[in-house]
Amino acid sequence: MTGERADTRTLWLESAACRGLTFWLYENVFDDEGNVRDGVALRSALCYCDNCPVIDECEDTVTEQERGKPLEDRFGVCAGMTPHERWVADGSPVSDLESLED
Numbered sequence: 001m002t003g004e005r006a007d008t009r010t011l012w013l014e015s016a017a018c019r020g021l022t023f024w025l026y027e028n029v030f031d032d033e034g035n036v037r038d039g040v041a042l043r044s045a046l047c048y049c050d051n052c053p054v055i056d057e058c059e060d061t062v063t064e065q066e067r068g069k070p071l072e073d074r075f076g077v078c079a080g081m082t083p084h085e086r087w088v089a090d091g092s093p094v095s096d097l098e099s100l101e102d
């Protein structure tokens with residue numbers, strides 16, 4: 001029974017536009033400091049997300065998984081957003097942003 005529930009919760013992944021491309025296209029876009037390493041890969045990743053039939057499910061999942069996490073603990077492009085965009089959308093305090101700019 002538990003296995004059936006887990007399968008249902010992740011079934012949307014079967015329809016993901018990025019299926020099989022996760023590391024190459026989504027996690028390797030940024031360097032270790034979160035800067036864009038490959039602008040072409042970033043635009044490609046965002047294009048996949050724009051055309052993904054499960055972007056809403058993806059956003060719900062990544063929002064739940066990353067809620068409250070600092071920027072440095074967010075990786076890759078998800079739901080059409082960079083780590084920084086997801087961090088801002090999460091309502092991170094401005095003081096966190098100011099500390100990054102120091």
Ligand code: SF4
Nearest residue numbers: 016018049052058079
């Ligand atoms: S929205 Fe983007 S990251 Fe999320 S499953 Fe679709 S293609 Fe992958």
